[in-house]
Each structure stands twice: as structure tokens, then as C-alpha cells.
Amino acid sequence: MLPLPVLEKAQTELVNYADSGMSVMELSHRSGLFTDIITGAEQLLRDLMNIPDNYKVLFVQGGASQQFAMVPLNLLSNSKKADYVNTGSWSKKAIKEAKKYGEVRVIASSEDKNFSYIPEVTSSMIDPEADYVHITTNNTIEGTAFQNIPDTGGVPLVADMSSNILSEEIDVSKFGLIYAGAQKNIGPAGLTVVIIREDLIGHAPESCPTMLDYKTHSESGSLYNTPPTYGIYMAKLVFEWLKELGGLKEMEKINRKKAELLYGFLGQSAMFQSPVQEDSRSIMNIPFVSPSAELDAAFVKEAKEAGLETLKGHRSVGGMRASIYNAMPVEGVEALVEFMKHFEEKHAQ
Template sequence: MTRNFNFSAGPAMLPTAVIERAREEMLDWNGSGMSVMEMSHRGKEFVSIAEKAEADLREILTIPQNYKVLFLQGGASSQFAMIPLNLLKDKKKADYINTGMWSKKAIAEAKRFCEVSLAGDTSENNFTTVPDQRSLVLDPDAAYVHYTPNETIGGVEFDYVPETGDIPLVADMSSDILSRPIDVSKFGLIYAGAQKNIGPSGLTIVIIREDLIGNPADGIPTMFNYATHADAGSMYNTPPTYNWYVAGLVFEWIKDQGGLSAMAEINRRKAEKLYTAIDNSGFYANPVAENARSWMNIPFTLADPGMDAEFLSGATQRGLLTLKGHRSVGGMRASIYNAMPEEGVDTLISYMQEFEQKNG
């Protein structure tokens, strides 16, 4: 069997070693005679899996003890509503930084529950950069400040963590979590859909400071209350058990690679290679400001958009899959998350150079 290089923005590649481990344990996990998919989430077997996954994630990210780690469902899109419902408390306002499609979705949902102020907005330059710290306009009456460190669609990434003083900072890290070390203590809440750097779709990780739990909006649905999940160890209802298990295998794999410092060096190198190939070409272009270029999602266009279909067809023949850009942006997009091996990036660059020589 040949594994192709899948550049999908999500669901994305998983490490081959993780898939092989899951295959080996599919019918019988650790001599239990059961597949993880068949286990009760309250049985000792799965509880041990869940506890180890959380412990490994805490170790990898150096999560402080005063933070809860929740393994939830509903994707990042559910968090767009859960955040204002839980964090507004007695306030009426929240600050949002608008840097792309996912920021816009979060803003639209928050407006259902509170007054949203734009602390920063890069829509005028078509979301090709990020606002610098000095340009942010923060409302002292805001309950929290929300931003998206990496915009998957536009390939825009913050090169700094916004300073918000005593106002909790909330981050949608769906597409860059676990790609490098972060200081969790700078954030009030971090959330991430699993399907890019963590595991299969269907699982959402929330890392939340304990003081932000327990004072939700009146009438909030039980399942939208962070306290519900924190008090029940993320098992108030049946969680996505198999996804949680695979996420745990990914956490083990990251530790085996040398942790997040090692992952950061690999990711930096992969991104630099691809950006260099684009910049040194007269055929390909990337629209994003250099200081805001994403390590994880790299969009690029061809000199002649009429060749897009031919480029994609040739890429597929070489085992380079899912390179078509998002419909709102066009062109190409290479998502090179943790599981994308360096060989995949090298193969893509080689194909790009070959295609340019033939058509440039």
C-alpha cells in the first residue's frame, strides 16, 4: 500500500505511526478483548486511556494546574457560542480581532449574545496581514478578547500573542495547536477542533482557566455550560471515545518526536522551504505579508489561473492530494500540519518546479 501526501486543511493527515498503532489495537486494546470503539466510557479501560491522554497533553503544552482540559464535541463552531455564554458573566461587551473567515464566523455568532467591538480588523487589505499590538483598540469593559492565531483559509498567522492586560485572552487554535511551544498562562481559554493537528474530526479540545468556569448566562443549555463538563471529567454524556483515544496516540507520537520544540523546528523548516520555492519563482505567488505567513496553511496562485486544473491533475498523479484552494480564495493551498512529513513538502516543491519549467 502506498500512502499519498494529503495537503488537506482538515480533516488532515495523521502520522502513519499513529494509524498503524490504531490498526494493531483495533480488535483488542491492551488484552482487554475489546476495541476501543466498543468500550464503555466509564469502564476502567477507557478511563485509563482518557486520563493518559490528558496527562500527556498537559505535559506537552506545560498546562498549569489551574486550567481544566475538556474533551468536547461540536467542533470549534460550537465554541463560538459557548464562549460568550460562559465568559460574559455580568458584562455586555466582548472584543474580537478580525483576520479572516474563521474570525468572521466567531464574530457573527458572538453578536447573538453581546455587543462586539473590533479590536483589530484587516479586512481592508483582504486579510493578508495581522494588526500589530500597537494598533489594537481594546475596550476596558470587554469580558474577553478573542482572536484566531492562524487563519486556515487565508494562510495568515499572528507572529505574537496579543497583550490584553487583565482581560482574558481567548484563542481559536484549531489549525496551529501543537505546532510549537506556547505559554498557556497567557490565555484565559484556548480551543481547537481536532481534525488538523490533534486527531480525527469530532473532538474539540478546550483549555480553560478555572476562574472562568461557573458563572454562565441565565438559561444556558446544560451541554453548553463549561462547568457541566469540567465537573464530570468531560464525561457528562458519552464522549467521542475513539477520537479521544487516537488523539492520545498523537500526543504520544509528539513526545516521541521530541516534544513541541522539535515539532516547531520541523514545521519552521517545512514552511521556509515552500515559501522560498514560491518567492524564488516567477510563476507562483503568495499574497500574505511576510511577517504574517502561516507555518501550517500556505496558499499560492499560479501566474495563469487557467492552468489550475492541469496543475491539480498532475499533482494527483504524483500522489499530492487536496491542493485546491478554498473556494473563497481560489488558487492552491498546501496545509502542512505536524503529520505532513518533510518528504511531502520536498515532493511538492519538485513538482512545482517541474510544472513551472514546462508551462512558465
């Protein structure tokens, strides 16, 4: 989902951007107009997230899945050991990929309880020799999220923030590297944002594909080859929308309000409940279940008929899931809760 004002602005400018007679899709990535777009997007993101000067912002391609390889390829430069926290499907994919390139240790996991909580991570669990520690801050499918960022001491913390970047204020300086596919809170699919502390750049081995070396993108200002220019333009529009809204402080308030609406209803419902432990709940992805698979199916079907789309849970966990990313207005969650109330009344015995 993208904010409507952003889509409307993109529509207005699509054929003729800034009176250039060209679409953004037609601009050369070396042109002055595109330089303004990419440097503007970077500056807006730096302002929104308060990114310290010793971090680079990179606009790359390939999604989180490509980062699963880029992180170990670039960061396993000393001990070749890394510590991972396993909190769900995406963590598992990251772990599997990293094992190709070094010694991976899972230091905490919530797999024992179907990933329904965030396990505790303390500094004593971390191998001080590890090249990095990896976490997934928000677990899209399981609906969990880290409430506090673990203290990893001198070991760089790497975070997959694909599904909660820009949803709340975070302290970037606690991380060595943050990556996020754009398609949840940033812009259209095909763009990946990497925020990386400068000292972690430049350690990839000779055998690392040039496009998978952070140094390639860092040294060229993300212009080593043609970047996903239109995605970067859309991201800039989203960053501007966030800034006008009041930044991440305000966005977080709205997101917490939306989440509380839904969790509040789930807490008193006789039919629906959250499968996620209370202290581990995401404000972006809220899974819920009814007492039976039949009712789940009826709910998804009737919701769709009522215009409430994509409420089906991921095929790996079943049930329902409301993804209430930044662009979802409070009214959207209110409509969902209203619909759930009616459904519960209608289907009550």
C-alpha cells in the same frame, strides 16, 4: 492527515485493545481501561503544552463552530461586551455567533486587504471592561498566523487554535481560553479540546444548554455523558507520538523547516507567489497563486495525477494551498516543491 505510526498502532489494536477482547469503540466510558485513556491523554497534553495547574483540559464535541457560541455564552458574564480581531472566514463566523449574546466590537481587521496580513493589536485598542478578547491564531484558508500573542492586560484572551495547536511552543498562561477542533493536529474529527483558566468557569446563565456550559464538562472530567471515546483514544496516540518525537520544541523545528522549504521556493519562483504579507505567514497553511486561473487549475489537476492531493485553495479565495500540518513529513513538502519546479519549467513560455 495523521502520522502513519499512529494509524498503524490504531489498526493493530482496533479489534482487541490491551488484551481486553474489546475494541476501544466498545469500552464503557466509565470503565477502568477508558479512564486510563482519558486521564493519560489529558496528562500528555498537559506535559506537551506545559499547561499550568489552574487550567482545566476539557474534551468536548461540536468543533470550533460550537465554541463560537460556548465562548460568549459562558464568558459574557459581566459587561456583556467582547472585543474580536477579524482575520478571516473563521473569525467572521465567531463574530457573527457572538453577536447573538452580547455587544461585539471588532477592534482590528485585515479585511481591507483580503485578509492577507495580521493586523496589529495593542493593549490600548482593548476595552478594559470587555469580558474577553478573541483571536484566531492561525487562519486556515487565508494562510496567516499571529507571530506574537497580543498583550490584553487584564482582559482574558480567547484563541481559536484549531489549525495550529501543537504546531509550536506557546505560553498557555497568556490565554484565558484556548479551543481547537481535533481534526488538524490532534486526531479525528468529532473531538474538540478546550483549555480554560478555572476562574472563567461557572458563569454561564441558567438558560445556557447544559452541554454548552463549561462547568458541566469541568465538574465531570469530560464524562457528563458519553464522550467521543475513540477520538480521545486517537488523540492520546498522537500525543504519545509527539512526545516521542521530542515534544513541541522539536515539532516546531520540523514545521519551520517544512514552511521555509516552501516559502523559500515561492520567494524565487517566477511563476508562483504567496499572496500573504511576509510578516504574517502561517507555517501550517501556505496559499500560493500562479499568474492565471487556467494555470492554477492545470496545477491542481496535474498535482493530483502525481499523487499530491488537496492542493486546491478554498473556494472563497481560489489559487492553491498546501496544508502542512504536524503529520506531513518533510519529504512531503520536498516532493511538492520538486513538483512545482517541474511544473514551472514545463509551463514556462
